[in-house]
Amino acid sequence: MSGARAARPAHAAWILAGLALVLVLAKPLLPAGLVRPPDWLVLPFAGWINAVFDFLRDDLGLIHVTRAFAGAVEAALDTTANLLYGRSRWPHLGPIPWVVVAATMAMAGYALRGWRLAALTGGTFVWIAVMGQWKWAMETLSVIAVATPVAVALGLALGIMGWRWPRFERLLNPVLNLAQSLPHFAYMIPVVVFVGVGPKSGAIVTIIFSVPPMIRMTMLGLRRVAPEIIEAGQMAGANRWQVMTRVRLPAARTEILIGVNQVIMQSLAMVVLASFIGMPGLGQKLLQLLQALKIGLSFEIGITIVLLAVALDRLSKAWALHQPAHAEAGAGRIARHRLLLVWLGLVLAGFLLARAVPYFHVVERSQALSIAGPIDAVMDMLLGVVRPLTDGLRWFLITRVLIPLRDAILWLPFVGVLLALAALGWRIGGARSALVCLGFILPIALSGWWDRAMITVYTVGTAVALALLIGLPLGIWAAGRETRAKAVLLACDTFQTFPSFIYLIPVVMLFGVNDVAVVAAVVVFAAVPLVRYTVEGLRNVPPETVEAAEMSGATRRQLLWSVRLPLALPTLMVGLNQSVMFALFMVIIAAFIGTQDLGQEMQRALSATDVGKGLVLGLAVAFMGLMVDHLLMRWSAARRAVLQG
Structure with missing residues (x-):
């Protein structure tokens, strides 16, 4: 039966x-x-x-509530803007000299992980200053400095509620799944309707966008707290509040701080894209330069965004993994606070240096360095060499692959x-x-958007297929040796910190503004999780299984195709799932350089502040992603059950 x-x-x-x-x-x-x-x-x-x-x-009357909240956010933004780049608002203390900010970031890196991180973080802010991009970068950071604490606090509170009340978690999970599947632009349109455009809108949409990972990591961390730790706290006489604040949350510290890391990276990604709703800063400057096809200057801004993303990612991860250190018993006050005193000394020296030499306070545009000219010269020379290849490849892909495939999907x-x-x-x-x-x-x-949705499917499907052809062999090659695996995983970690806007720069340079550039950007963005999960899946195959196959006389090819890949397949499916989600997000963003899919219509809805149209389009993208997620996860679970059985 x-x-x-x-x-x-x-x-x-x-x-x-x-x-x-x-x-x-x-x-x-x-x-x-x-x-x-x-x-x-x-x-x-x-x-x-x-x-x-x-x-x-x-x-x-919800608009009155949202405007009150927007007013509070704007007041906080005025404070950070005054301190970071001197906007004339309370507390009228700024701007802090760039040399002081750079020294502070370097000391934070040193305190968390030593000289390497200090050089990365301090060097990033020195680069920003000497390249004349300080004001733009501080406009971006002033929003992150406001959005991150609010998102963390909100995510922490909702995560605790979800952990404590299972019924609330059951209500929360579908909302989180949907929220993490919606494209960035879908968040912006309602905020523009209720709040308007500008920095406060950018901060509010950033808060909303970056809360979900904090909720999930809070619930995960609280679930992982060992019962013995809770029992020890209760036996010490702690009440429920003390158990939560002094036992559970400190025990879940690592997961919660990883959530903070995710909030920071999500905030940076959204702040860069919030340039579409009037958010000043690095994203707005990059958008303007890309529209003008000024590749050299775009590359400069792109380097800054990448460095900032990597520095913030490494700092927050180091904070998550850093264990609090305690001074030895009997140590003097100076020994206990050595790093604090060094930092205070550097801050004082920085203020004095900035007062004596204005260059160390603010680098004027006339004093700034620039590598745009050399980059443009190198790119002109490079494009002169590769243009016959890229032109031929573009013509072939458009006329022989992309257009026929699009027409075939639309014909169905x-x-x-x-x-x-x-x-x-x-x-x-x-x-x-x-x-x-x-x-x-x-x-x-x-919804009436069937054809646009099918064009999105065609773009995503083509890009993910190409990403598979690149990512799977690269992951298999990397997993062959431990040194290669570590290097490739480090590269994947680094690429995943880049805001998605950055991937548009090289493809626009090579292919111009067309469908090939869109597909190329999506391929690069979507290949990263495929490589990562291929490496992780193959590395996690039980060694005893591989040894048994080797003793049976299996060749290397047989080991790969008959043992390692089948056992790693559930993990590979997680990577494919992530790749599809990344591709959907990137296709919507890449509509900026010209597509005819849902992303183009979503940008039009954003320009017209049409909430209904924007949310319908956003939900269409989310539903496609959730459907793929359901199918891949069900198949992966069934496959895992077979392997374990």
């Missing part, structure tokens, strides 16, 4: 797949309503969402696509997964 039951999903899946194939082959004979959703079937989701937002904003009748996805879901997870797939794809069909 069990065999018969197991065969039923396969039979149903084949029946659905057969029906899909029949509909595709019979497309010329199908009525128009089965080829594309008819107008009467398209539901006015955008109008409904706009009506809800109008009710919340005007009738319910929508009912055939629905049935094919239902068949795939049924084959992987039975009737429930088939319904989940239909539940995610049907709203896209009913």
Whole structure:
């Protein structure tokens, strides 16, 4: 009986797949309503969402609450802006000289991990200053300095509530899944409607965007606290508040600080993109330079954003892994506070130096260094050499691959696509997964954005396929030796810190503004998790299994294809899942350099502050990502169960 039951999903899946194939082959004979959703079937989701937002904003008076919150955020931004780049606001103390900020960051790096991190963090801020980018960088950091503590506090509170009340966690998880699947622009449009444009909007959208990882890491950390630690605290007479604040949270310190790291990196990514809603800083400058195709200056700003991302990432990770050190018993006050005293000495010396030499206070644009000219010269020379290759590759990809593939996907009748996805879901997870797939794809069909969604599918599918061809062999090669694995994983860590905007610079240089540039940017961005999880999956194959296969006489090729890759496949699927999500996000951002997908329409919705349209488009992207996530995770879980059985 069990065999018969197991065969039923396969039979149903084949029946659905057969029906899909029949509909595709019979497309010329199908009525128009089965080829594309008819107008009467398209539901006015955008109008409904706009009506809800109008009710919340005007009738319910939510706009007064949001404006009050925006006012508090703006006051905090005025303070950080005054301290970091001298905006004329309270407390009227700034700007702090750049040499003092650089020395402070270097001391933070030294205190957490020694000279290497000190050189990276201090050197990053020296670079920013001498390149004349201080004001732009401080505009960016002034927002991060406000958004990060608020997001951390909010995420910590919601994470504690989710850990304490399982019912609240069950409500929270779908919201977090959806929030982490929405593209960046979908967050911006409601904020613009309620708050307007400018730095305060950038800070608020950054807070909203960066809260989810903090919630998840807080819940994870609290769950991992050993019961023995809690019992020891209770036996010492601690009440519930003391157990939480002095036992549970300190015991979950590492996971919580990793959450802080994620908040900081998410904040930087969003602040750079918030240039689309009037957020000044490095992102706005990079956007302007890319629009003007000033590659050398864009490269300069790109280096700064990358250095800032790497420095903040390394600092926050070092803080997460750093264990508090205590001075030896009987040590004097100077010995206990040696690093603090050194920092105070450096700060005092920095202020005196800046007072004596204005260059160390603010580097004027006329005094700044620039490598834009040499970069432009090198790029002109390089492009002169590779242009025949890139032009030929661009022509081939556009005319022979991308356009035919796009046209083929757009040619498919929508009912055939629905049935094919239902068949795939049924084959992987039975009737429930088939319904989940239909539940995610049907709203896209009913939204009226089917063709745009299919163009997004074509771009993402092409890019992920190419990323697989690059990432899988690279990961297999890297996993072959420990030294290679460490170097490649370090590179993946570094690439994952880059805000997505950065990936547009090299592809625009090589291919200009077209679909090839979009696909190339998505390929590079999406290949990173594939490489990482391939390396991790192959490294985590049990050594005893490999030894048993070797003793059976298996060759290296047989070990790879028959032992290591099958055992690593569940981990590889996690990497593929991450790659698809990265690709979806990057496609929406890459609409800036010209596409005809959902991203282009989302940017138009942002320009028109059309909340309904923007959220419908954002949810369409999120639903595609969640559907892929469901299918890959169900398949991965089934495969893992087979391997463990």
